[in-house]
Amino acid sequence: MPKLIIDDIAVEAAEGVSVLEAAKSVGITIPHFCWHPALGRAGACRVCAVKLLDGPVKGIQMSCMLPAQEGMVVSTTDPEAVALRRQVIEWLMINHPHDCPVCDEGGECQLQDFTIACGHGTRRFVGPKRTHVNQELGPYISHEMNRCIQCYRCVRFYQEYAGGSDFGVMGSAGKVYYGRFESGQLESPFSGNLVDICPTGVFTDKTARFRARYWDYDMAPSVCPGCSVGCNITPVARYRELLKIVARRNDMVNGWFICDRGRFAPKGVNAPSRPRTSLVDGVKTGREEAMDALLRRLGEVAELYGEGSIAVVGSTRLSQEGATLLPLLAESISAGALSYGLSAAESRASSGAISMLTLENGASIADVENADCIAIYESDLREEGPMLLLAVRQAWRRGAPVLLVGENSPLEQVRGVGIEAVQLHYMEEAPLAIFERPVVIAGMRHGDPRVMAVLDRSGARVACLFPGPNGHGAALLCAEHGGIPLEEALAKGKVKGLVAVEADIPAELLAGVPFVASLDWRETAAVQAASVVIPTAAWVECDGTYVNFEGRAQRFSRVMKPGLPIKELDPACHPPRIHQGDPPGGDILPSWQVMIEMIRLAGEKVPDGPFSGSWANLTSLDPEGEGEVIRGRCRRDS
Amino acid sequence: MIPEALKNELKARVAAAVTNREAAVDVMKRLQAHYGWLTDEGVHESAEILGMTTLQVEELATFYEMIYRRPVGRRVIHVCDSISCWAMGGESLMAHMAGHLGIGVGETTSDGVFTLLPCCCLGNCGEAPTMMIGDTLYGRLDSARAGQLLEEERAAVMGEMEGGR
Structure with a gap:
């Protein structure tokens, strides 16, 4: 645990963390764009500059790229570091349009926050801006490339983290473009995370465009009702209408991300035909x-x-x-x-699962990510728990083989996250015993409850995908x-x-x-x-x-008061006179x-x-x- | 559409590579030679031959400055605008080429013979200022030599076109 000093505060940093993270741990936020907790560093934006006054490294350094080391003396307020950050943000802002008033990101924009934080307020650049032609990315996500500051977060998430292959970065130098080969709906089942991860308004939620500003939102910590994974979310409502869903971090469950189904599924809460009386x-x-x-x-x-x-x-x-x-x-x-x-079958599967699971043998998403072998038993995770597919990919990236067991585990599901898998007929064929941290993800729609006994003996941790958000x-x-x-x-x-x-x-x-x-x-x-x-x-x-x-x-909180959405009220009766x-x-x-x-x-x-x-x-x-x-x-x- | 023979040859090239991706530049250059530039159709064909998505091919195609995703003349002229050439008169060379051809940088002559492009270092700094016409590299250029080269190349292109008829 290296000890260092950041802005006169003594910090004991965790092993292997960057200076940026070490500073964050004591409440100092150094502006950053390319660095993201789930994606790590890229060293692409140059806005997290700090000055090292003493220790093993000296001078101006990028805090996201620099591991915290013993004896470092770091200043985020040194005039040289402040000046560099101001110049970098001014340069990043050269091509950024002055369209905050009509941008959906306005008010919840990291670029706005860090532009102010870096001390850039007046634009000196008077030349023409580089402009791009936007693409039509489907019904859920709007594309506005002129706002891009080239931090590479979107492409790092989409390709590396989520395994998508239809969205990427094209061109070079001053003409870098993030998009698809041609217009069309994004194929990844996790594309909506681009909206959350983009530090500015290149990707915004098309389903909630121009509806409300951040400071007007009704929000509360909540849990997705889409499946049994229970991803943590922040639903956003205004005037008693659910506008959109944003991912909420919970490292024990969904990490930073959620799936498109949870985010974009039709919002039954807003259905005019809902029983109200x-x-x-x-x-x-x-x-x-x-x-x-x-x-x-x-x-x-x-x-x-x-x-x-x-x-x-x-x-x-x-x-x-x-x-x-x-x-x-x-x-x-x-x-x-x-x-x-x-259904009796569903009930047998559920009771089989709860009588097999213990505190020790149950698998969380974190266990899936850290597994050295994963077997998906009789399940299409796209239907039963999409976020587990994203977790399976993280394990696969670290070298874990992925086995698809049974006739209801289609190969297409893993292609959506860009991984390869081996297909097997029976659970008994999976060589789980030769691995140290095997995990079985068991589907319960098609799974045979009798396999629970096999899983119990296998020594693997097991994730059982119950039906519904409260199936367990x-x-x-x-x-x-x-x-x-x-x-x-x-x-x-x-x-x-x-x-x-x-x-x-x-x-x-x-x-x-x-x-x-x-x-x-x-x-x-x-x-x-x-x-x-x-x-x-x-x-x-x-x-x-x-x-x-x-x-x-997991507890979810009330986001909005029940009642008719304002847009469903009869305008002739407004204002209500009672x-x-x-x-x-x-x-x-x-x-x-x-x-x-x-x-x-x-x-x-x-x-x-x-x-x-x-x-x-x-x-x-x-x-x-x-x-x-x-x-x-x-x-x-x- | 490319001839079956070319497609088979390129598929063999890909099969011989350790990873498909490393053969991408070769495949794109061959298709570019076939079409004159890398057309959208060419990107689709490259993707199919390489087993990559069109986006993955486009990422590479748009990164490399000698893969042309728009129509170009029979000879593309790359004039280096990097630091060594700039110090040795690269700017005047580019201006001279533009003036001589009667086109701006990034444009193609009306007879479709030349396209003039800037280029970031041809690895020929010792011979600065330098440029490339088609696949041939030229160094230690002055305006007289550059003009002479253009005439020679134009004659060669005309000869090819005659021969092609």
Whole structure:
């Protein structure tokens, strides 16, 4: 651990870090463009200049390129270093257009920040600027090459980190151009990260162009609901409309990046057809009345069809709060069946996984990145967990062989990240034992649950890709409370009343059920079939918890208040001439709170909050922390 | 489209290379010789022969100044504008060439014979000022010698064109 002095502050730097990182560790930000924590250094922008006053190296140096060494005395404020940085930024700004007012990056632009930080305020250059022709890069990303400062971050991410081969850097010297051979949609499933990683406005999110400025955003730490990986994100909203999704760093999960599916998937939260008011037989009503009607009709079903004719159905997208309260709701209305999922196969796979996983044998994304051999078992990671593909590539870059096992592991998935892989038929063929840090990524859509025993004996760490963002949490609760898959419950023919809580149940499964009620924020088949509908808050409209594939419980925070987006309000009724605290359509509770209200109405004892007993430790999860790994609590032999 | 024979020859060249990429410049130069410049079609064909994407070929094609991604004359003149040649009269040489040909730097003569381009060092600093016409390097140039060379090259090109008819 080298000891050095930076701006009169004694710093003990970690082994191998640069002077720039050492300075950062004590709160000194040295301007930088080409250096990025996930990509390392390039020495391309020259803006991180510092002066070394004493020690093994002296004079002006690039702090990102220089490893922190014992005895260094570094000054970031030395007049020579300050002057150099000012000249470099002035030179970088020579060709940069003065278009900040019409640039989507304005306000969240690293180039703006560091131009000011380097002390360049007045442009002296009066010559013509170099200009470029932009490309059409598809529906998600805008291209504005004139803003480019040639830091190479985009191409280093796209080609080296993500293995893309259709975007790169062309030309040389003053005519360097970042783009494709010709216009066309970027092929990498991680292309959206160009928006995050570009220090200025060359790449901006086309889906949210010209909608809001950074200081107007509603933002909060959140977790992506796209799959079971649980990438950390910052959703950005304005006027109760979700505008865009930005990656949020969590080194234990997604690192700095997210996939395009998570970023650009259609935002159901904004769907105009979303259930926004409680309905009883299609008639708008208040929530209390709807809950009363729901309980009354469930009573009628029980009376007519007898004990145990009611099923309560959750899902793998229901937050852990909701999933935890589901058994209490089932008890309060004397339900005969509790389901966390639909299919028996999926349920077998999930229960097989949770009874195999332990704290020791479960794999995180970091374990995948550091693996020396990776087997992808019966999975197309593009569907089941795209970010794992990016992690697999990092391991492959360090030399780990990649094995694709089974007929549902297509070769195309690894081509998208530019890696080679060997295809095998059976898990038993994978020579995992000869490696030190093997990892198996097991798909659960097509995987045979019996393979879990093979994996358990293999000595490899295992990542099981559960369905849905809370598949792992739902499976743990399902095991704890004896849940059964809905298909199985319906097959017995006893279910005559069904309460779907954020559950996607196809219409054909509902056809034989006389009474259906739905608590949801999506317009699902269950909502359409339901006699009683109670809207719930979407994930960005409430706090909640998802337990990701590895069993990491992660808290997400409310980004915006529930309510009708301003653009959906009738302009003729504006401004509203009544006084109210909540926005129009804002009287919506998260599903777990609706369930608590129902339990109260049913006359049962109401829990203080969603988590109690062995789940109480989830109450204090920090949304900005790394989450808490809870896997292994269902292991049969423990 | 390039002849099948050329394609097969280039595929053999690629097969003999340790990595495909190292054969890229050879392939691009051969296709450039075939088309007169590296056309978009040529980039697609190079990519196919090399097993690379068009973008990967374009990255190399646009980096090297002797791969031409726009139409050029029969002889491309590269006049060095690097430091040694500049100190030895490279600027006057370039001005003289432009004046003699009646075109600006980066342009092609109306008869399609010459394209005039600046170039960053031909590795011939000891003979500065220096330039390259087609594949031939010339050093210790003055305006008289340069004019004479242009006449010789023009005559040679005319001869080739006659012969080609």
